[in-house]
Amino acid sequence: MHDVVIVGAGPVGLFLACELALANCSVLVLEREPEPRSPWQAAPLGTRGLNAASVQAFHRRGMLHSLLTASGIDDAPGAGPDADPDADEPSPPRSVGHFAGMMLDPAGVDVAALPFRLAGPAPEGMMTSLEAVGTVLSRRASELGVQIRRGVTVSAVAQDDERVVARTGEQEYAARWLVGCDGGRSTVRGLAGFDFVGTEPQFTGYVVLAAVADPEKLRPGFNLTPTGMYLRTPAEEYIGMTDFDGGAFDRSRQPTREHLQAVLRRVSGTDVALNDVRAASTFTDRAMQTTTYRRGRVLLAGDAAHIHSPLGGQGLNLGIGDAMNLGWKLAATVHGTAPDGLLDTYTRERHPIGAAVLDWSRAQVAVMRPGPHALAVRGLVRDLLATRDGTTYAFERLSGSSNRYDLGSEHPLVGRGAPDLRLEEGTRLGDLMRDGRGVVLDFGVGRSLRGSAKAWEGRMRYVAGPARNDLGLGAVLVRPDGTVAWAGDRDPDREAFEQAAGRWFGTPEAHA
Structure with a gap:
C-alpha cells in the first residue's frame, strides 16, 4: 500500500508527487493519457506564463535552472542579459500582463510600494510551456522514486477510516491518502462526492x-x-x-x-x-470551486478543485500553489508528526486564494461583454489601471505577491511568501529549502533561537548569521512551502517562536 496515490500526471500532480517523495513518502501517480506529450502541451498551444510565486517554487526546490533550459531561456534569471545576480536592489518588473486584454505598462509599477521585495536569482515571471514544465517535473519525480502508471482510468473511489482505494478496470490501488489532480473535469471530484459550485459561462x-x-x-x-x-x-x-x-x-x-x-x-x-x-x-469562462478541498482521505488540487477562464493565465499558478501548500502538510500527516488540524489548514488557506482568482476572472469577463454598459465600465477600469496605484495593484495580483494567508499574526510579513533573504556569506533562503524542510534564519548576534530550534531539528534547518538585507528582522521562520510562519524583531521572542514552531511542526523532538 502506498502512502499517497495521485490521480493526474499534469504539472500539479507531478509537483505534488515530488513534494511528497522529497519528504520520503511512497507515491504512485495514475494518468489516463498513455503518452506524456501532445501538441497541446508544446508551444504555441501549450504556452503558459508562470508568475513570481510559481517561479520561486521551482527555485526553492532546485529546479529553476532546468526549467529555464527546457523553456529555451538561456540568460540568467532576472531582467535579461544585463541582470546582476548580486544586486542588492531588485530590478523593475519586465512585464505585468493584461486585464481583460488591456495590456499594462511595467514602467507604471511603483516598485517602492511592493512589500518585502528583494533581488534574487528567480525572475518575477516567465513564459514556458506545459511540455517544458512536465519534462522537468517528470525527470525530478523519477529521480525521487515516484511511480507513474499511464493509460489507466480511475472508475471508482472508496474509502474508510484507514485507507482509500482507487479502481481502474480490474485493478485496485490502495493508499493511505488519495489526491485528485485530474483537471477541470475531474473524475475523482465526482466519485468522492465533492460539491462543485459557482457561475455558468458567458462565452x-x-x-x-x-x-x-x-x-x-x-x-x-x-x-x-x-x-x-x-x-x-x-x-x-x-x-x-x-x-x-x-x-x-x-x-x-x-x-x-x-x-x-x-x-x-x-x-x-x-x-x-x-x-x-x-x-x-x-x-x-465557467467559474466553479469545490466547497472544501478535502473529504475524508481524499483531497483535490489544481483544476480538480477550481476552474475558471484562462484570462490572465492564473490556472497553472494557482495549481502549483496548491501543490506547494498541500505537499508538506500531507507528508507530515503520513509520518505522524503533524500537529492537530494541520491538514485542514490546506482548505482554510488555499480556498480563499482560489475564490479570489475566480473573482478576478469574472471581473475581466464583466468588462469584456458586448454592450454599452460593459463598454462604460471598461473605460473606467482602463483609466484606473493606467494609474500608478492601479498598475501596481494589478501587478501584485498577477504576480501572486499580494497572496497572504491569515495565520493570526499582525506582523505584515507573516502569511506571505518569504523574500529570498541572503546571508552576508552568500547563501540564499531559496538554496536552504531544496530538501523540503522549514528554515529558521537567525540574524541576531546572540543566536538566541539556536537552542529552541534544535528541538525541531529533523523538521527545520537552523541557519545563523548577518544578512545583506534583513528587512529589519531579527529572525524569521519559514514553512516548507516558503510561507513566513513567524517573524521576530532584533531581539526575537523565544517563547513566541516556540509557539509558532509547535503550531506548524508539531511536538518538538527531544534534544540530542
Missing part, C-alpha cells in the same frame, strides 16, 4: 492553429471589439477568440473551419479568411 473561447489568408486584416495583440475579443500573436498561425454565446458551443461538437472563420469574422469585424486549420479547441 465560448477558441484556441486555433491555422493559416490566415490575409493576416494584415487582424491587428496584433489583444483586441477588444463590440462583439467579443480576438488575439493574434507574433506566430501568425495561433489565434485566440472569445464569442459571447453563453458558452453554447464549448465541446458540444468539433469546430469546423467554416465555424471558426465565421466566429473570427464576427468578433474581428473583418472578412478575414482561415485556411489549413491544424488544431482547434474550445473553453469557457
Whole structure:
C-alpha cells in the first residue's frame, strides 16, 4: 500500500508527487493519457506564463535552472542579459500582463510600494510551456522514486477510516491518502462526492492553429471589439477568440473551419479568411470551486478543485500553489508528526486564494461583454489601471505577491511568501529549502533561537548569521512551502517562536 496515490500526471500532480517523495513518502501517480506529450502541451498551444510565486517554487526546490533550459531561456534569471545576480536592489518588473486584454505598462509599477521585495536569482515571471514544465517535473519525480502508471482510468473511489482505494478496470490501488489532480473535469471530484459550485459561462473561447489568408486584416495583440475579443500573436498561425454565446458551443461538437472563420469574422469585424486549420479547441469562462478541498482521505488540487477562464493565465499558478501548500502538510500527516488540524489548514488557506482568482476572472469577463454598459465600465477600469496605484495593484495580483494567508499574526510579513533573504556569506533562503524542510534564519548576534530550534531539528534547518538585507528582522521562520510562519524583531521572542514552531511542526523532538 502506498502512502499517497495521485490521480493526474499534469504539472500539479507531478509537483505534488515530488513534494511528497522529497519528504520520503511512497507515491504512485495514475494518468489516463498513455503518452506524456501532445501538441497541446508544446508551444504555441501549450504556452503558459508562470508568475513570481510559481517561479520561486521551482527555485526553492532546485529546479529553476532546468526549467529555464527546457523553456529555451538561456540568460540568467532576472531582467535579461544585463541582470546582476548580486544586486542588492531588485530590478523593475519586465512585464505585468493584461486585464481583460488591456495590456499594462511595467514602467507604471511603483516598485517602492511592493512589500518585502528583494533581488534574487528567480525572475518575477516567465513564459514556458506545459511540455517544458512536465519534462522537468517528470525527470525530478523519477529521480525521487515516484511511480507513474499511464493509460489507466480511475472508475471508482472508496474509502474508510484507514485507507482509500482507487479502481481502474480490474485493478485496485490502495493508499493511505488519495489526491485528485485530474483537471477541470475531474473524475475523482465526482466519485468522492465533492460539491462543485459557482457561475455558468458567458462565452465560448477558441484556441486555433491555422493559416490566415490575409493576416494584415487582424491587428496584433489583444483586441477588444463590440462583439467579443480576438488575439493574434507574433506566430501568425495561433489565434485566440472569445464569442459571447453563453458558452453554447464549448465541446458540444468539433469546430469546423467554416465555424471558426465565421466566429473570427464576427468578433474581428473583418472578412478575414482561415485556411489549413491544424488544431482547434474550445473553453469557457465557467467559474466553479469545490466547497472544501478535502473529504475524508481524499483531497483535490489544481483544476480538480477550481476552474475558471484562462484570462490572465492564473490556472497553472494557482495549481502549483496548491501543490506547494498541500505537499508538506500531507507528508507530515503520513509520518505522524503533524500537529492537530494541520491538514485542514490546506482548505482554510488555499480556498480563499482560489475564490479570489475566480473573482478576478469574472471581473475581466464583466468588462469584456458586448454592450454599452460593459463598454462604460471598461473605460473606467482602463483609466484606473493606467494609474500608478492601479498598475501596481494589478501587478501584485498577477504576480501572486499580494497572496497572504491569515495565520493570526499582525506582523505584515507573516502569511506571505518569504523574500529570498541572503546571508552576508552568500547563501540564499531559496538554496536552504531544496530538501523540503522549514528554515529558521537567525540574524541576531546572540543566536538566541539556536537552542529552541534544535528541538525541531529533523523538521527545520537552523541557519545563523548577518544578512545583506534583513528587512529589519531579527529572525524569521519559514514553512516548507516558503510561507513566513513567524517573524521576530532584533531581539526575537523565544517563547513566541516556540509557539509558532509547535503550531506548524508539531511536538518538538527531544534534544540530542
